[in-house]
Amino acid sequence: MTYHWDFQSIWPFWDLFLWGLWISIVYTVGSIVAGILIGFLTCAARLSGWTVLNIIARVYQEVFRCTPLLVQLLWFYYAFPLLVGGSIDNRVAGMLTLSLYVGAFYAEIFRGGIVSIDRGQREAAAAIGMSPWQSMTRIVLPQALKRMLPSFINQSVIQFKNTSLVSVISVADLAYMAAVVNGQTYRPLESYTVMAGLYIAMLLPLTQAADWIERRLRVSD
Amino acid sequence: MAIHTNAPILETVGLRKSYGAHEVLKGLDLSLDRGEVVALIGPSGSGKSTFIRCLNMLEMPTGGTLRFRQKEVHPGFRDKGEQIGIGTLRRHVGMVFQHFNLFPHKTVLQNVTEGPITVCKTPRKEAEERAMHLLGQVGLSEKHAAYPNHLSGGQKQRVAIARALAMQPEALLLDEVTSALDPELVGEVLAVIRKLAEDGMTMAIVTHEMAFAADVANRVLFLDQGVIAEEGSPDQVILNPQNPRLQGFVARFHG
Numbered sequence: 349m350t351y352h353w354d355f356q357s358i359w360p361f362w363d364l365f366l367w368g369l370w371i372s373i374v375y376t377v378g379s380i381v382a383g384i385l386i387g388f389l390t391c392a393a394r395l396s397g398w399t400v401l402n403i404i405a406r407v408y409q410e411v412f413r414c415t416p417l418l419v420q421l422l423w424f425y426y427a428f429p430l431l432v433g434g435s436i437d438n439r440v441a442g443m444l445t446l447s448l449y450v451g452a453f454y455a456e457i458f459r460g461g462i463v464s465i466d467r468g469q470r471e472a473a474a475a476i477g478m479s480p481w482q483s484m485t486r487i488v489l490p491q492a493l494k495r496m497l498p499s500f501i502n503q504s505v506i507q508f509k510n511t512s513l514v515s516v517i518s519v520a521d522l523a524y525m526a527a528v529v530n531g532q533t534y535r536p537l538e539s540y541t542v543m544a545g546l547y548i549a550m551l552l553p554l555t556q557a558a559d560w561i562e563r564r565l566r567v568s569d
Numbered sequence: 570m571a572i573h574t575n576a577p578i579l580e581t582v583g584l585r586k587s588y589g590a591h592e593v594l595k596g597l598d599l600s601l602d603r604g605e606v607v608a609l610i611g612p613s614g615s616g617k618s619t620f621i622r623c624l625n626m627l628e629m630p631t632g633g634t635l636r637f638r639q640k641e642v643h644p645g646f647r648d649k650g651e652q653i654g655i656g657t658l659r660r661h662v663g664m665v666f667q668h669f670n671l672f673p674h675k676t677v678l679q680n681v682t683e684g685p686i687t688v689c690k691t692p693r694k695e696a697e698e699r700a701m702h703l704l705g706q707v708g709l710s711e712k713h714a715a716y717p718n719h720l721s722g723g724q725k726q727r728v729a730i731a732r733a734l735a736m737q738p739e740a741l742l743l744d745e746v747t748s749a750l751d752p753e754l755v756g757e758v759l760a761v762i763r764k765l766a767e768d769g770m771t772m773a774i775v776t777h778e779m780a781f782a783a784d785v786a787n788r789v790l791f792l793d794q795g796v797i798a799e800e801g802s803p804d805q806v807i808l809n810p811q812n813p814r815l816q817g818f819v820a821r822f823h824g
Contacts, residue, residue: 471627472670472729476684476736477660479646486687490674 351537358538361529368525369546375511375521379446380504386447387454394459405455412452418513420445425517442514450507457503461496462488494565501558505551512547522546577602578638578740578771579624579662585632586619593619595795596633601740601773606766608782608803609775611792612818617775620792621742624773625662626655637661638739660688663733667745669725671717677704677728678713684736696735703731707761723754727761740771747778779822783807791815 393405412420425441465488473483515524526543530536577600586594593616601607601624609617622628623635626642635642643652671680681700685691691699704710707727717725726746733741743762747755759781766772766785776782782789782803789806791799799805799812810816 466670468666468668468670469672472666472672472732474627474655475625475659475664475666476732477656477688478684479656482687486683487672494674 353538354535355538355542357533357535358529358542361532364525364529365522365542365546368520368522369550371520371525372508372511372522373550375443375446375514375519376504376508378443379450379511380507382443382447383450383454383507386451387458390451390455391458391462394455395462408448409452409455412449413456417445417449417510418516420449421513421517438514438517438519442517442519446507446511446514449510450503453503454500457496457499458492460499461492464495465491497565498558498562501554501561505554505558508551508554509547576639577636579773580636580639581624581630581633582636583633584620584623584630584635586616586623586628587631593795594623594630597792597795597797599624599773599790599797601771603739603771604769605788606770606772606774606786608786608789609773609792610777610779610782610789610807610818611798615792616795617792618744621744621773621775624742625659625664627664660736661739662742663736663738663740664742664744665726665729665733665746667748669717669722669729669749671725671728671732673717675716676713677709677715677717677720680717680728681732681735684732689736700731700735703734704728706734706764707731708757721754722750723757726750726758730758730761730765734765740773741765743772743774743776745775745777747776777822779807779819791818793818 390405390409393401394409396402421442424445425436425438428441429435469487469491470483473487474480478486511521512523514521515527518524520528522543526539530539533539579599579601581597581599583596583598584594585592585596597620599607599620609621611617619628623630626635626644629644637653637658641652642658643649643654645654646656647654648657672683675683678697678700681703682693682696685696685699686693701710701713704713707730709724709727709731712720712724712728717728720728730741730746746762747758750758755778759778762772762774763781763785774782774786784803786803789801789803790797791806791810791812793812793814799810799815805811806815807819810819
């Protein structure tokens with residue numbers, strides 16, 4: 349079987365691809381920024397001595413880590429509005445779900461990094477009179493951040509790919525736009541190949557950078 | 570505040586520590602006077618490490634009183650009225666650990682200046698000058714730019730001692746500082762401590778080095794099962810023990 353590639357037929361729609369890509373980037377960056385904040389607060393709750401906060405944080409983390417992102421998107425878009433009455437904008441539902449999803453994973457990455465630092469480090473900081481805050485910001489976090497970085501970048505790469513799921517609630521991201529172009533041209537091979545190529549073009553530099561950073565961190569140890 | 574030469578720097582009265590139902594320290598009285606070197610010896614599990622860690626509240630005592638220069642220490646970080654906080658206590662009472670606990674992301678010099686700069690707000694230049702002086706004292710001037718992971722155990726421990734001294738402490742707590750070292754590296758660390766003792770540094774030392782304790786300490790405390798089972802001069806405690814358990818303990822080291 350011979351297939352005649354025909355990128356000419358989808359070329360008139362290049363602006364849709366670019367617009368979709370832009371939306372994907374916006375959702376990725378937006379949810380990562382919000383996710384860092386959520387993850388930080390969740391991590392702080394987990395590490396605090398308060399049982400109630402700890403339980404709330406754990407329940408949140410497990411709910412979002414143990415359900416598929418697709419299920420969460422459908423729930424927030426279709427089910428959640430019924431619960432509270434009214435409706436929710438698909439873009440809000442998309443951004444909210446993506447942020448809560450990645451926040452749950454970030455929290456675990458942050459927590460893991462912090463608790464992996466030897467207790468002796470905190471004791472040595474305390475023994476020279478540092479406050480818990482000074483000990484955390486000057487001794488524990490600088491070491492923990494270094495350990496978190498590879499997992500953090502990895503999770504963020506996954507997050508970029510995960511944004512493609514918002515297309516199921518009609519957010520016009522790259523995946524959605526590829527489907528639109530396919531609908532217009534009946535050229536699925538070209539449409540979806542271009543889409544895949546754009547994802548690779550975005551993420552390959554990131555994964556390479558992550559590998560490079562990881563190698564460098566190992567050297568400095 | 571006036572300094573009374575004979576007044577104790579650190580003092581515990583009936584100090585207790587329990588983990589759940591398990592009582593590790595059963596009411597210990599200690600008075601560490603200025604310029605005095607007290608060695609704490611005893612079998613593992615006797616509570617000596619727990620006790621020395623209570624002296625700067627890395628372990629929170631569950632009973633009794635801890636006083637620093639006659640002021641009671643309370644468990645909060647900041648001073649409270651007449652009572653002093655843990656932060657103040659630790660700024661004036663340094664500690665050196667068995668496993669060094671140097672900050673691996675900081676150079677040797679930064680390890681030593683970290684306390685003065687962050688905690689005491691000493692100007693960087695002054696802190697660095699003092700740190701270089703201290704590194705000279707422990708024989709590590711040329712390592713000031715190295716990272717801890719590139720040092721031997723003995724060098725790490727000497728940096729840790731310099732780090733504690735950089736705070737210009739009134740007393741030093743040494744918790745088994747040679748136990749994690751290769752035997753051939755023990756001597757260089759003990760030499761530094763011996764020099765400190767000669768210079769009049771007030772110290773409490775948990776150690777298994779009996780000969781060293783006998784040599785450097787003014788007073789030796791034998792801890793056994795959470796109590797001070799015998800106390801006296803090195804001659805009395807190490808060379809001439811009365812308590813049968815202490816006799817057994819000391820004999821193992823001479824054996």
